[in-house]
Amino acid sequence: SAVISQKPSRDICQRGTSLTIQCQVDSQVTMMFWYRQQPGQSLTLIATANQGSEATYESGFVIDKFPISRPNLTFSTLTVSNLSPEDSSIYLCSVEKTGNTGELFFGEGSRLTVL
Amino acid sequence: AQSVAQPEDQVNVAEGNPLTVKCTYSVSGNPYLFWYVQYPNRGLQFLLKYITGDNLVKGSYGFEAEFNKSQTSFHLKKPSALVSDSALYFCAVRVGASKIIFGSGTRLSIRP
Numbered sequence A: 001s002a003v004i005s006q007k008p009s010r011d012i013c014q015r016g017t018s019l020t021i022q023c024q025v026d027s028q029v030t031m032m033f034w035y036r037q038q039p040g041q042s043l044t045l046i047a048t049a050n051q052g053s054e055a056t057y058e059s060g061f062v063i064d065k066f067p068i069s070r071p072n073l074t075f076s077t078l079t080v081s082n083l084s085p086e087d088s089s090i091y092l093c094s095v096e097k098t099g100n101t102g103e104l105f106f107g108e109g110s111r112l113t114v115l
Numbered sequence B: 001a002q003s004v005a006q007p008e009d010q011v012n013v014a015e016g017n018p019l020t021v022k023c024t025y026s027v028s029g030n031p032y033l034f035w036y037v038q039y040p041n042r043g044l045q046f047l048l049k050y051i052t053g054d055n056l057v058k059g060s061y062g063f064e065a066e067f068n069k070s071q072t073s074f075h076l077k078k079p080s081a082l083v084s085d086s087a088l089y090f091c092a093v094r095v096g097a098s099k100i101i102f103g104s105g106t107r108l109s110i111r112p
Helices: none
Strands: A004-007 A010-013 A019-025 A031-037 A043-050 A068-072 A075-080 A089-096 A104-106 A110-114 B003-005 B010-014 B019-021 B024-026 B033-038 B044-050 B056-058 B064-068 B073-078 B087-095 B099-102 B106-111
Touching: A004 A089, A019 A031, A019 A089, A031 A075, A043 A068, A043 A075, A043 B099, A075 A089, A104 B044, B003 B087, B003 B099, B010 B019, B019 B106, B024 B073, B033 B064, B033 B073, B044 B056, B044 B064, B073 B087
Parallel strands: A010 A110, B010 B106
Antiparallel strands: A004 A019, A019 A075, A031 A043, A031 A089, A068 A075, A089 A104, A089 A110, B003 B024, B019 B073, B033 B044, B033 B087, B056 B064, B064 B073, B087 B099, B087 B106
16 A cells, blocks of 8 residues: 655635645655545546656646646645635545556545635 | 446435445446545545456445446445445546546435
8 A cells, every 4th residue: 555645734825825735655656646626526637747757637727727746756746826716625646556456545635725 | 428427416324224326437448447435534545446357346344346337337335334434435437547537426324
């Protein structure tokens, strides 16, 4: 299994500011995934982050709004820029279990509230 | 379009009774199917998966799921529900090489 630590666990931000979420994994992984989950709702994939290359963004998500860094095989950050109340969500980092099984491990999430 | 659907927002079951949480999918090729559970204020936890082989797969906490290709379904089941099973359950399917998409979720409530 993989242990994933996310920081911050929650934050309250003012509109127009930015928040950077950190994701640390206890083992080296090729791909890291960032999801958004609005309270009580489903998960939506924002982007896939590979080490050494630009992240791959899903439809409806753009790099200017959600810049991602992936400096090494155990760490990634997601920034949510120019915050608006619509960005209030839980942001989840996840990695795939070794062996290309499709099974994902998730961090506990970062709950963002934008005022 | 490839998708996964959970037709029930909420399922209510009495403790000790069997439970079923429904899931249907639409993907090209052979599906990789998953169930995840989310307890309050927690990240998602993997329950079980179907990739190939026996249509009935067993997972964590006594849960099992039945893959039905003709009905394109992957319903989650448990013979005897516990109050501690109350949580949000997500069905998911793998599309492409690595992308996982999730259903809308079903809130399972087990009453004592």
